[in-house]
Amino acid sequence: MATYSAIAHNFTPPSATTSAQIGAGAMTLIKTVTASDSSDISFVHGSSDVVFDSTYKTYLFKFISLHLSSDTYLSLLGRDGGSNFDATKTSSYFRVEHTEDDSSTGFTIKTNLDVAQATGETKLSGNTSDDNDNAYSGELYVFNPSSTTFIKHYFGQINVISGADALEAGYFAGYFNHTAALDGIKITVGTGNIASGTIKMYGIA
């Protein structure tokens, strides 16, 4: 008679088998990294159980309560097959702002946060505060990183409180301008460390 353990390995479990999961979407958690005074956080295909290749067409990174040790910014780097995070990027950035005292609002293109064919860091925010209750939350989508035909688009949003006690919600979008596969992403800071927080990486089928 077939045993449970034998049967269990003879079929591919459906991705959703309960009413609680039906319709949940095929979003698979690949990796969770918890920062602890980390100078940067990297996700590289084949390293530390990270999958960042043709397995998924879309990858999603969630930034959850990233608290920085300094009044500085968060930035993005990509790796296009070499060992260095120097993938070329072109991206634009706009931001909505609103001060807690209601003295000002903003809805503007931030040319100081865009990049045109840059191989260095792409800022995901301006300088913010390291107040104890301040932390970044947001998300980054990366599309078809394994393509060796097309550029690789990305977009996202990140929220934080500025040093002037204002909501700053940054919306960024651009592309890695190379046809080599993108196999790594690095999140880093201008100075100091990511004191705490979590970054989650998902694959979306």
Add this chain to the structure above:
Amino acid sequence: MATYKSIRYNTPVSNGGSRVLLAETTASSSATVSFTSGIDSTYKEYLFTFTSVHPATDDVKLTFQGNAAGESGFNETITSAMFRSQLDEGDSDSNLLYNAAADQAQGTAFQQLSDNGLGNGNDESMSGYLSLFNPSSTTFVKHFMGRNNMYQKDSYTNDNFLTGYFNTTSAIDEIQFKMSSGNIDAGTFKLYGVN
């Protein structure tokens, strides 16, 4: 002997992450739709979706607020911002703007998910999502962000972007939705935990 059919429903299969549906409410002439359980430290992110929300009253806004753990009343401090694009069905009027009428600066009112009013014609509704990050934190403020598309009264599409934070270090464990006036006539609200 156990069959495949019987076994598959006895096996706790995980899809390896993803969204887990925690609660679902179908509004039916409802004054409010509240999620008063399931928002805790289990997940770092919670996702609310609302689908085909239809108001009983014309020209009203769908709104939401939070309640901190151990407290009463949906009246947490919010700083927020909202922008949107719109286009009328006659293709004669389009724009993109930040609308301060829909934001809050340390306000405790229910937060609008649109600046313009939702129509209540039979086929008029709004659908979208709202993400809430790390609501159980007792260290950080709680950011939220969302987007929805709405049928504005007078036959416009509105693409609404809403973002901000609950400016509290208390945990947020309850969220409530309601119209700025009148009932939520119909619509489905879902709460997911994001692994």
